[in-house]
Amino acid sequence: xxxxxxxxxxxxxxxxxxxxxxxxxxxxxxxxxxxxxxxxxxxxxxxxxxxxxxxxxxxxxxxxxxxxxxxxxxxxxxxxxxxxxxxxxxxxxxxxxxxxxxxxxxxxxxxxxxxxxxxxxxxxxxxxxxxxxxxxxxxxxxxxxxxxxxxxxxxxxxxxxxxxxxxxxxxxxxxxxxxxxxxxxxxxxxxxxxxxxxxxxxxxxxxxxxxxxxxxxxxxxxxxxxxxxxxxxxxxxxxxxxxxxxxxxxxxxxxxxxxxxxxxxxxxxxxxxxxxxxxxxxxxxxxxxxxxxxxxxxxxxxxxxxxxxxxxxxxxxxxxxxxxxxxxxxxxxxxxxxxxxxxxxxxxxxxxxxxxxxxxxxxxxxxxxxxxxxxxxxxxxxxxxxxxxxxxxxxxxxxxxxxxxxxxxxxxxxxxxxxxxxxxxxxxx
Amino acid sequence: xxxxxxxxxxxxxxxxxxxxxxxxxxxxxxxxxxxxxxxxxxxxxxxxxxxxxxxxxxxxxxxxxxxxxxxxxxxxxxxxxxxxxxxxxxxxxxxxxxxxxxxxxxxxxxxxxxxxxxxxxxxxxxxxxxxxxxxxxxxxxxxxxxxxxxxxxxxxxxxxxxxxxxxxxxxxxxxxxxxxxxxxxxxxxxxxxxxxxxxxxxxxxxxxxxxxxxxxxxxxxxxxxxxxxxxxxxxxxxxxxxxxxxxxxxxxxxxxxxxxxxxxxxxxxxxxxxxxxxxxxxxxxxxxx
Numbered sequence: 001x002x003x004x005x006x007x008x009x010x011x012x013x014x015x016x017x018x019x020x021x022x023x024x025x026x027x028x029x030x031x032x033x034x035x036x037x038x039x040x041x042x043x044x045x046x047x048x049x050x051x052x053x054x055x056x057x058x059x060x061x062x063x064x065x066x067x068x069x070x071x072x073x074x075x076x077x078x079x080x081x082x083x084x085x086x087x088x089x090x091x092x093x094x095x096x097x098x099x100x101x102x103x104x105x106x107x108x109x110x111x112x113x114x115x116x117x118x119x120x121x122x123x124x125x126x127x128x129x130x131x132x133x134x135x136x137x138x139x140x141x142x143x144x145x146x147x148x149x150x151x152x153x154x155x156x157x158x159x160x161x162x163x164x165x166x167x168x169x170x171x172x173x174x175x176x177x178x179x180x181x182x183x184x185x186x187x188x189x190x191x192x193x194x195x196x197x198x199x200x201x202x203x204x205x206x207x208x209x210x211x212x213x214x215x216x217x218x219x220x221x222x223x224x225x226x227x228x229x230x231x232x233x234x235x236x237x238x239x240x241x242x243x244x245x246x247x248x249x250x251x252x253x254x255x256x257x258x259x260x261x262x263x264x265x266x267x268x269x270x271x272x273x274x275x276x277x278x279x280x281x282x283x284x285x286x287x288x289x290x291x292x293x294x295x296x297x298x299x300x301x302x303x304x305x306x307x308x309x310x311x312x313x314x315x316x317x318x319x320x321x322x323x324x325x326x327x328x329x330x331x332x333x334x335x336x337x338x339x340x341x342x343x344x345x346x347x348x349x350x351x352x353x354x355x356x357x358x359x360x361x362x363x364x365x366x367x368x369x370x371x372x373x374x375x376x377x378x379x380x381x382x383x384x385x386x387x388x389x390x391x392x393x394x395x396x397x398x399x400x401x402x403x404x405x406x407x408x409x410x411x412x413x414x415x416x417x418x419x420x421x422x423x424x425x426x427x428x429x
Numbered sequence: 430x431x432x433x434x435x436x437x438x439x440x441x442x443x444x445x446x447x448x449x450x451x452x453x454x455x456x457x458x459x460x461x462x463x464x465x466x467x468x469x470x471x472x473x474x475x476x477x478x479x480x481x482x483x484x485x486x487x488x489x490x491x492x493x494x495x496x497x498x499x500x501x502x503x504x505x506x507x508x509x510x511x512x513x514x515x516x517x518x519x520x521x522x523x524x525x526x527x528x529x530x531x532x533x534x535x536x537x538x539x540x541x542x543x544x545x546x547x548x549x550x551x552x553x554x555x556x557x558x559x560x561x562x563x564x565x566x567x568x569x570x571x572x573x574x575x576x577x578x579x580x581x582x583x584x585x586x587x588x589x590x591x592x593x594x595x596x597x598x599x600x601x602x603x604x605x606x607x608x609x610x611x612x613x614x615x616x617x618x619x620x621x622x623x624x625x626x627x628x629x630x631x632x633x634x635x636x637x638x639x640x641x642x643x644x645x646x647x648x649x650x651x652x653x654x655x656x657x658x659x660x661x662x663x664x665x666x667x668x669x670x671x672x673x674x675x676x677x678x679x680x681x682x683x684x685x686x687x688x689x690x691x692x693x694x695x696x697x698x699x700x701x702x703x704x705x706x707x708x709x710x711x712x713x714x715x716x717x718x
Contacts, residue, residue, distance in 0.1 A: 034684070039534075042538075042541065044538070044540065086544060088544045088547050088548065089540050089543070089544045091540065102531070241509070241511060241536075241538075242537075242538030242540060242541055243535075243536055243537050243538050243541050244469075244509075244510055244511070244534055244535065244536040245534070245535040245536070246531060246533065246534040246535070247532075247533050248472075248474075248530060248531060248532040248533060250474075250532065251472070251532045251533055254682070254683075255682035255683070255684060258680060258681050258682040258683070259681055259682050261680045261681075262676045262677045262679075262680040262681035262682075263676075263677075265676040265680050266672065266673035266674075266675075266676030266677060267673075269672040269673065269675070269676060270669050270672055270673055273668065273669055273672060274669070277665065309682050309684050309685050310613065310616060310685070310688075313616075313677065313685055313688065313689070316673050316674075316677055317620060317624070317670070317673075317674075317692070319673055320624070320666070320669060320670035320673055321624075321627070323666065323669045323670070324627065324662075324666040324669075324670075327662050327665050327666050327669070328631065328662055328666075331658075331659075331661055331662040331665075335658065353638075356634055356638075357630065357631045357634045357635070360567050360627075360630045360631075360634055361626070361627030361628075361630045361631055362627070363563065363567075364560060364563060364623065364626040364627055364630060365623045365624070365626075365627060367556075367559050367560065367563060368556055368560075368619055368620075368622060368623035368626075369623070371552060371555050371556050371559060372552065372556075372616070372619055375548050375551060375552040375555070376548070376552070377545065377548070377612065379612050379613070379616075380612060380615075380616055383616050383620075387620070387623070
């Protein structure tokens with residue numbers, strides 16, 4: 001056996017090992033919401049009431065944490081909660097993805113009914129502290145929000161027996177509360193729930209213990225519900241829903257079946273075409289294509305890449321790119337043979353001369369995919385990422401794998417059989 | 430070379446198709462989907478009991494009703510799902526005896542929609558400009574007889590051609606079958622750009638090589654020769670990609686049907702323009718100088 005054959009053998013062994021690991025490896029493919037079923041909710045985060053000197057991204061991050069805790073509490077498997085800032089619309093967004101949750105009402109309740117609680121102080125020049133009317137514009141938000149609550153509990157006033165809600169702040173929250181009360185002695189401190197004031201007590205002195213009592217005019221039932229909601233996590237910032245996407249479980253799984261079926265049939269058609277037209281090199285290209293697919297699927301599984309309908313479409317199109325790289329090389333090889341080169345030289349020349357075309361056309365594809373990824377929403381990103389991976393792996397497979405295989409089958413013989421096997425098309429010339 | 434000889438016919442055909450496409454876009458209009466306008470699309474599926482639904486009742490609530498299968502319906506509205514969910518439950522299950530399940534709900538708020546429109550336009554512009562810059566760069570050593578930026582400009586013109594014609598045809602689908610211009614459609618256009626630019630680069634690359642080795646051959650002949658050499662490859666690559674796409678169209682998920690069809694049209698148009706338009710245009714530009 002010559003060294004080219006030995007190389008080809010090792011390539012096959014290596015790819016087969018990857019393939020074996022792909023099938024036997026314990027992990028599953030990660031399916032996106034459109035394939036697995038589930039809901040994605042997009043919220044607009046209202047940061048307009050934050051004090052001007054506060055760090056917006058910190059507040060947004062603590063909002064994210066609270067929502068995540070809340071979602072976890074409901075036992076959703078592998079939820080993702082992310083925040084993003086949109087420059088185009090200059091607003092913050094919260095994106096919650098809940099795999100398996102296909103009841104959108106339930107999903108929205110899970111998050112939407114999380115209360116927002118915050119403390120607001122009197123603005124300079126507000127009406128006198130004794131004023132009883134609730135002028136909302138008199139108050140401005142402080143950094144102290146529901147995310148600093150460690151525990152809420154229901155208590156009853158010892159004289160009037162009126163239900164009240166007692167808050168225990170975290171140590172950080174207790175410090176903030178002490179600062180705020182110290183700076184506002186004699187002034188009003190408003191407690192806002194879901195954007196409206198529920199209690200506006202007057203601060204008598206600095207409060208250092210980290211405890212506050214809300215004495216709104218609650219019924220016992222209302223106070224109980226509020227305590228429950230606050231304990232589950234209060235949101236530091238108000239949010240409002242701006243987009244929903246729910247995919248039922250049957251739609252998803254039928255899309256997976258259809259996608260797999262289409263990929264297999266498409267692959268088979270390409271294989272038949274390649275072998276009929278390019279004969280022996282076609283067979284080599286098909287083997288290279290199988291290697292290409294194994295590598296891609298392994299990347300999908302082990303990176304892991306979240307697969308969506310758009311992502312699978314990107315993969316199928318990248319197969320086209322990979323075939324193209326082989327077609328370019330074979331056409332070039334054929335020309336060199338026609339110009340009288342020996343088989344061995346023709347193979348080397350074919351690869352060398354097709355390289356600039358392959359390089360440039362793949363670069364163009366990579367440019368498109370990178371721009372798509374940078375600009376796109378999650379659907380577009382899914383497509384762009386598999387397309388990008390496809391272009392990169394295709395470059396490697398066309399230049400390295402196909403070349404190794406082609407070198408391994410080159411012979412010095414010039415019998416009619418060899419001529420037939422290495423020529424192409426449906427003519428016998 | 431026959432293609433260069435009859436270039437007026439081939440280029441003329443393209444110009445005609447582009448004009449027809451603009452005419453179609455003008456007559457039918459581009460129906461933007463909720464991804465861009467905001468609103469909601471809701472798919473529902475009934476069990477054994479299917480009610481008689483009256484589209485007019487839905488219309489009164491600003492909901493368009495489409496029958497998508499024996500027991501499935503699609504509801505499209507400019508309102509969010511949250512604001513019409515009670516109405517839907519009342520209208521779609523009037524006697525409480527025809528329960529249904531939601532197979533898909535998607536709602537896009539107006540801000541998200543406006544942002545998507547901006548993003549799509551920016552993405553298209555950036556991609557086209559980057560490709561122009563890339564070709565000008567890749568062909569920077571080719572300056573005789575055409576400067577490299579002219580290759581870029583011609584590639585860009587034919588790329589526009591390659592996305593205008595599928596868009597024109599899409600408006601027919603949109604008019605007759607309710608297909609909407611959504612995110613997937615934009616992805617399809619950008620993919621057409623990506624594949625079709627590879628096609629043009631391969632032919633241009635061959636011209637670049639033949640100019641280097643060809644000595645004093647006239648430009649027209651060099652272009653003709655390069656076309657002949659790359660012809661089989663162009664067709665074969667398109668055939669393989671179209672084979673894969675046909676499989677995706679006939680057997681693939683319902684959600685990507687229009688996407689795949691747009692890509693197939695784009696592939697055919699793109700291959701045509703690579704062979705019959707882009708290179709002939711090079712010779713036209715060279716002669717006019």
